Amino acid sequence: MSNLPPTDRELSDIQTTILPALDQDILDVDSDAAVTTARLALESFEQERDALKDIKQNYENIISTRRRIPPEIWSEIFLYGHFLESLDRSEVLHWPSRTIWQLSQVCQTWRNLAFSLHSCWSSIVLKFPLLRSVSERDVELLAFVLERSHQHLLDITFIRNSVEDLPFLRRMREKVFAESYRWQTARVVDYHVELSDLPYAPLRGRMPQLEVLYLRTVRGLGSDNAVISAFKDCPRLVTVVLTGADPRMVELPVKQITCLCLDDQLRADYFRAYVDLVGRCPLLESLRVDVNEGTPDPLLHALTLPYLRDLKVIYPNLLDSLTLPRLEVAALDASFSFPYPDTLYAFYCLIRRSRCASNLTELRLIQVPLTLHPSDPHLLLSILSQTTELATLQLWASVLDSEQYLPDRWSRTQIIEVMKALEVVPGHRVAFLPRLVSLDIDVTGHTDMDHIPYLQPYNDFVAMLKARYAGNDSEVGLSTLERFHFGLRSDFDMARRSENKVPSIQEGVFNDYETSVLRGLAEDGMFLNIHFEGVLG
Numbered sequence: 001m002s003n004l005p006p007t008d009r010e011l012s013d014i015q016t017t018i019l020p021a022l023d024q025d026i027l028d029v030d031s032d033a034a035v036t037t038a039r040l041a042l043e044s045f046e047q048e049r050d051a052l053k054d055i056k057q058n059y060e061n062i063i064s065t066r067r068r069i070p071p072e073i074w075s076e077i078f079l080y081g082h083f084l085e086s087l088d089r090s091e092v093l094h095w096p097s098r099t100i101w102q103l104s105q106v107c108q109t110w111r112n113l114a115f116s117l118h119s120c121w122s123s124i125v126l127k128f129p130l131l132r133s134v135s136e137r138d139v140e141l142l143a144f145v146l147e148r149s150h151q152h153l154l155d156i157t158f159i160r161n162s163v164e165d166l167p168f169l170r171r172m173r174e175k176v177f178a179e180s181y182r183w184q185t186a187r188v189v190d191y192h193v194e195l196s197d198l199p200y201a202p203l204r205g206r207m208p209q210l211e212v213l214y215l216r217t218v219r220g221l222g223s224d225n226a227v228i229s230a231f232k233d234c235p236r237l238v239t240v241v242l243t244g245a246d247p248r249m250v251e252l253p254v255k256q257i258t259c260l261c262l263d264d265q266l267r268a269d270y271f272r273a274y275v276d277l278v279g280r281c282p283l284l285e286s287l288r289v290d291v292n293e294g295t296p297d298p299l300l301h302a303l304t305l306p307y308l309r310d311l312k313v314i315y316p317n318l319l320d321s322l323t324l325p326r327l328e329v330a331a332l333d334a335s336f337s338f339p340y341p342d343t344l345y346a347f348y349c350l351i352r353r354s355r356c357a358s359n360l361t362e363l364r365l366i367q368v369p370l371t372l373h374p375s376d377p378h379l380l381l382s383i384l385s386q387t388t389e390l391a392t393l394q395l396w397a398s399v400l401d402s403e404q405y406l407p408d409r410w411s412r413t414q415i416i417e418v419m420k421a422l423e424v425v426p427g428h429r430v431a432f433l434p435r436l437v438s439l440d441i442d443v444t445g446h447t448d449m450d451h452i453p454y455l456q457p458y459n460d461f462v463a464m465l466k467a468r469y470a471g472n473d474s475e476v477g478l479s480t481l482e483r484f485h486f487g488l489r490s491d492f493d494m495a496r497r498s499e500n501k502v503p504s505i506q507e508g509v510f511n512d513y514e515t516s517v518l519r520g521l522a523e524d525g526m527f528l529n530i531h532f533e534g535v536l537g
Contacts, residue, residue, distance in 0.1 A: 071113055074110070074113055075113065075116075075117060078099075078100065078103055078113065078114060078117055078120065079117060079119070079120065081099040081100075081103070100114050100117070100120040100121070115148055118148065118149050118150045118151075118152035119152055121145050121146075121148035121149040121152070122149040122152040122153065122154050122155060123154075123155040124142075124145060124146075124154065124155070124156055124157070124176065125157040125159065126156075126157065126158050126159070126172060126173065126176060127159040135168065136168070138168060138172065139168055139171050139172055139175070142172050142175055142176070143175060146175065146176075146179060151182060152182070153182050153183070153184035153209055154179060154182050154183050154184060154185075155184060155185040156176060156183050156185065156186050156187070157186075157187040157189070158173075158186075158187065158188050158189065158199075159189045160189070160190045160199070173199075177202060177203060177206075180203050180206045180207050181206060181207070181208060181209065182209055183207050183209060183210050184209050184210065184211050184212065185210075185211065185212040185213075185214075186207070186210055186212070186213050186214070186231075187214040187216075188200065188213075188214065188215050188216070189214070189216045189217075190216070190217045200228070200230035200231075201229070201230055202230075203230045203231075204229060204230045204231075204232065204233060205233045207231070207233075207234050207237075208234070208235060208236065209236060210231070210234040210236060210237050211236050211237060211238055211239060212237075212238075212239040212240075212241075213231055213234075213237060213239070213240050213241070213252075214241045214243075215228075215231075215240070215241070215242050215243070215245050215250060216241075216242075216243040216244055216245070217243070217244045217245050227249050227250070227251055228245075228249060228250045228251065229251045231250070231251070231252060231253075232251040232252065232253060233253070234253060235253075235256075237252070237253055237256065237257065238256060238257055238258045238259060239257070239258070239259040239260075239261075240252060240257055240259070240260055240261070241261040241263065242261070242262055242263070242274075243263045246270055246273060247262075247270065247273045247274060247276070247277040248273050248276075252277075254277070254280040254281045255281075255282065255283070256283060257281045257283065257284065258283050258284060258285045258286065258307075259284070259285060259286040259287075260277070260278065260281055260284055260286070260287050260288070261287075261288040262274045262277070262278075262288065262289045262290065263288065263290045272300075274289060275289075275300055275303070275318065275321075278303060278305075279301070279303050281305075282305075282306075282307075283307055284305050284307060284308050285307050285308060285309050285310065286308070286309065286310035286311075287305070287308055287310070287311055287312070287313070288311075288312040288313070289312070289313050289314075289315070289318060290312070290314070290337065300317055300318060300320075300321040301321065302321050302323065303321050303322050303323070304322075304323040304324075304325075305322065305323070305324055306325060306326065307326060308324045308326060308327060309326055309327060309328045309329060310328065310329040311324065311327055311329070311330050311331070312330075312331040312332075312333060313332070314332055314333060314334050314337050314340065314343055314368075315340065315343075316340050316342040316343050316345070316346035317346075319343070319346035319347055319349075319350050320346050320349065320350070322350055322354075323350075323353055323354050324350065324354045324356055325354050325355060325356055325359075326356065326359060327350075327351070327354060327356040327359055327360065328359050328360060328361050328362070329360075329361065329362040329363075330347070330360060330362070330363050330364070331363075331364040331366070332344070332347060332364070332365050332366070332368045333364065333366040333367070333368075334366065334367040334368050334369075335366050335367050335396075339367055339368065339369050340369075341369045343368050343369070344365070344368055344369070344370060344373075344379055344380065344383075345373045345375070345376075345379060347383070348376070348379060348382065348383050351383065351386065351387075352386075357383075357386035357387050357388075358386070358387070358388055358389055359389065360387045360389065360390050361389055361390060361391045361392065361435075362390070362391065362392040362393075363383075363384075363387065363390060363392070363393055363394070364392075364393075364394040365380075365394065365395050365396070365397075366394065366396045367396060367397070367398055368397075370397055370414045370415070378414070378417060379414070380414040380415075380417070380418060381414065381417045381418060381421060384418060384421070384432070384433060385421075385431075385432060387433070388433075388434065388435070389435050390433055390435060390436060391435050391436060391437045391438065391479070392436075392437065392438045393433070393436060393438070393439050393440070394438075394440040394441075395415060395418070395440070395441045395442070396440075396441075396442045396443075396444075397415060397442070397443050397444070398443075398444040412443070415441060415443065419441075419461070419464075421433075422436075422439075422464050422468065423460060423463075423464045424463075424464060424467035424468065424478065426467075430478045434478055434479065435479045436468070436479060436481055437479055437480065437481060437482050437483065438481075438482060438483040438484075439481065439483070439484050439485070440483070440484075440485045441485065441486050441487070442485070442486075442487040442489065443487070443488050443489070444489045462510070462514045462517050462518060465481065465484060465518070465521060465526075465528075466517060466521065468480075468481035469481050469482075469521050469524070469526045481526070482525075482526060482527060483526070483527040484526065484527065484528055484529070484530075485527075485529040485530075486529070486530050486531075487529070487530075487531045487532070488531075488532045489532075503522055503527055503528050503529055504528075504529055504530070504531060505518050505519065505522070505528060505529075505530050506530050506531050506532050509530070509532070518530075
């Protein structure tokens with residue numbers, strides 16, 4: 001063979017003689033009986049092999065681990081998948097999560113199992129208007145979901161973006177309203193429309209199982225100023241969350257409410273009304289007040305809440321007005337609020353006035369200025385010295401000089417005092433935080449090694465952790481410190497501060513012996529996270 005073009009004679013011979021002859025030879029081979037027999041035999045063998053593989057797969061399916069998983073375990077898996085999807089409802093639908101629909105289409109067994117999990121069909125979101133057109137099929141689908149939920153208590157969410165009331169939407173709302181006797185949680189969210197009693201008035205007296213109510217509005221009450229009374233007669237309503245709604249215009253069964261959350265990022269002028277509402281709830285056990293900036297009215301009347309156990313408040317004047325003899329959990333969180341410089345002192349006065357320091361089991365101070373107070377230069381240490389039963393302590397402080405965060409040159413000094421007070425003297429009974437189980441300290445505003453005396457001298461720090469982790473010593477009366485996080489950061493980042501879930505020990509800070517002791521504690525089960533971000537290196 002050559003790459004040279006053929007001559008005219010060669011071209012003629014190939015076209016007229018050689019190629020036809022080869023075509024005939026190929027045809028003779030294809031028509032040969034032996035070749036045909038071999039081809040048919042091969043196809044038969046391949047079909048038999050495929051059939052055997054299918055039989056083998058069927059037997060493997062029979063003995064697979066999946067078949068041995070009991071329905072109860074599959075139920076937990078389905079419920080967990082449903083729960084994960086329910087955490088993110090950016091696409092608001094009027095039926096349950098897509099997860100449970102998809103699982104019900106895998107096989108008959110899974111379909112029956114999915115349909116038997118009534119709780120997965122009991123969470124319903126209705127958005128008016130929907131992001132797409134509504135049809136008769138949507139009404140039928142909603143009816144199917146309600147049927148699948150059987151008599152399980154319902155979690156209902158209404159989101160209104162306009163006053164539009166189309167026939168199909170009206171029918172869907174009526175179907176859900178007809179099941180109000182088994183509502184357990186109701187979320188009413190009104191965007192771009194004024195809050196009004198009119199859409200919900202038919203529900204009054206028809207929600208005997210309702211326990212949790214979320215009421216949120218952006219534009220405030222309607223121009224008719226009609227009081228919303230739909231939720232007044234709910235004999236089991238104990239938890240109420242109000243955002244943007246004037247509490248004077250919402251009738252609630254205040255005598256039975258035990259959990260109240262007042263979260264308003266827009267209307268600071270409602271503050272006094274919020275406080276008045278708190279005073280009308282004598283059985284409160286949990287209270288959260290978070291109003292965006294503004295200067296709340298300093299002339300608040302004294303409030304005694306004898307059953308309150310859980311408190312999240314940042315405003316000094318509100319803390320000054322409260323007496324809480326049973327307080328157990330306190331969170332002073334200024335992450336997204338103005339960091340009032342008197343908050344810590346107001347809390348100090350509260351626990352002294354209420355005589356509740358020995359009840360406290362959890363204290364979280366987040367971005368609260370640890371400023372020096374004229375009455376007590378060791379304010380933080382004075383507070384913690386009284387909390388003998390404190391099990392969880394979280395201190396997130398900032399020493400940034402900026403317009404957003406007040407300069408706090410006393411934070412470092414007070415936190416160092418706390419670290420030193422945690423030391424354990426062998427043979428002596430521990431007087432400072434003897435029940436401490438979890439300690440989380442995070443400080444922002446450091447840029448070099450000069451600020452690491454929080455952990456100096458290191459050998460005392462390591463000895464403290466070792467002694468605290470040993471715990472359960474009747475001689476010193478010490479609980480086991482199970483979790484310890486300490487972080488220094490050069491800048492404030494709430495997202496990164498929240499990522500304290502992975503144990504790690506900063507390299508280059510401790511000597512070999514100290515590092516080996518810390519790693520030994522971690523291997524024994526203690527959660528250790530010591531990290532200096534933007535400080536070393």
